[in-house]
Amino acid sequence: MYKQQLLECHNRIKPYIHRTPVLTSRLLNEITGSHVFFKCENFQRMGAYKMRGATNAILMLSERERSKGVVTHSSGNFAQALSLAAQSLNVKAYIVMPSNAPKVKKVAVSQYGGHIVECAPTLEARTVAANKIAGETGATFIHPSNDIDVIIGQGTAAMELLEDYPELDYIFAPVGGGGLIAGTSLAAHYFGNKCKVVGGEPYEADDAYRSFHSGKIESNLTTNTIADGLKTVLGDNTFPIIKKHVHDIIRVTEDEIVIAMRLIWERLKIIVEPSSAVALAALISEKKNYQDMQIGIIISGGNVDLNQLPF
């Protein structure tokens, strides 16, 4: 079922997304001891893989639903992705953002045509605000990660990577809300040749690692991480897929994230966000287990504030 959904999704969203390039680096192969293929979703439209899931979710709506718009709550890449996907499809997007969200994020959402609705900076307030908009306008709520159409959409990045490199032994991806890793694990299961999927997660926001080991959804004890895209938690759609199809989740320290980020900037000459570096950091931290293997890494995005760099 998921196999067919992934194939149909890829065809559906193709006209609205970029097929992103895959980069390699001799030095990063030397450092890891493996053959690493970086799928560069930082070059995706609006700068992150989230464009895939957002586009798919809107395209799955009926004409009648689309005419009433979509609504989400996010202060990160999904806010921008849903705004741009909606704009491309001539659909109205309402974005609930906490009142303390950085101005640069609000500007980006506005530039992509999203209608910002501010709320108090609590989990409860944003749910209330999103429900209120849905009730008043008839807009369809689309969750940034815990939505099966979003999950399937995010999986298309790994599908493309496996089309280019069918013999990958592993694909590493960062874990936040779990939409990317869930979609990636489905793509690897259906389109890989025994390809396993490994998640990278900061120690400072390790809900997925603990959920993976306890067997039930755990919340974050801290979210004090530079990887600001990974502070969210798993949901009832992402977790069962992760439990079933993800091979392992590796935690990394903040220092390891910054070192990996710097390696990617200096060696691949590309701008990636801290969250993107978590997957490489995970590989480096347990590299002894992956010697001489073919490893895909999903570079999730490149939206950084150049005034807030860790180096």
Next chain:
Amino acid sequence: MYKQQLLECHNRIKPYIHRTPVLTSRLLNEITGSHVFFKCENFQRMGAYKMRGATNAILMLSERERSKGVVTHSSGNFAQALSLAAQSLNVKAYIVMPSNAPKVKKVAVSQYGGHIVECAPTLEARTVAANKIAGETGATFIHPSNDIDVIIGQGTAAMELLEDYPELDYIFAPVGGGGLIAGTSLAAHYFGNKCKVVGGEPYEADDAYRSFHSGKIESNLTTNTIADGLKTVLGDNTFPIIKKHVHDIIRVTEDEIVIAMRLIWERLKIIVEPSSAVALAALISEKKNYQDMQIGIIISGGNVDLNQLPF
């Protein structure tokens, strides 16, 4: 003559260089009012177009010459390029560097196998040191820019760009020693369809602009620019080609360079050095003259010190 040289050079160096990608950005097209195609030599081996000219210069030597090695003076990308090109071809490279060169540059040269010879930080001292090495070892001196084999090699970036986009109206490139712009102007002349070449140069190191207008080689009055690759001056091989084939040279301020660099980082999601941003800064500064045109821009390199960023 140059046409044949360019074609032969491209075939000669192909096995040792990357064919670099060309990127575009809807937003940068909107900002400039033109259609801009960025030839990304920051993705070239060792991170800059200089790899092309260095490789060609060594490949043009006889077996006997190669056995005695090569020597250059440079504290920038050419030092690394000649080191890596020589290493790839199993040739010894002597690199004369001023004693006050940044440690990070010396480390990079050593990593690529170059043999560093330090000299006092003056133009005279480095020439003396290079001549001494050539005399003692029989190594062939290769100038970083004012060498026809180097110039031809640098022109292959524009050749590839014109293969991909044959109808470019203009190609913009930064001007330092003039090797890149001279090679680019030859490539545009022989392989473009009426394609003209425009140089970008900092006001703070505007020897080429003043030479272009006075008709004779002028020296720099200041070199107080963030574009550290552009502090060098034209030579007797680069200048005649520039005089004959370059359409215009546009000067830009330091602020304009940093703004253009930031646009490239934020919008193309790639790491480029300040020198690379000078060409885009030049286009933006006189964009009214280039509306709706097809513009190529040579992104010259991506070797930056992340501890010394201007933002």
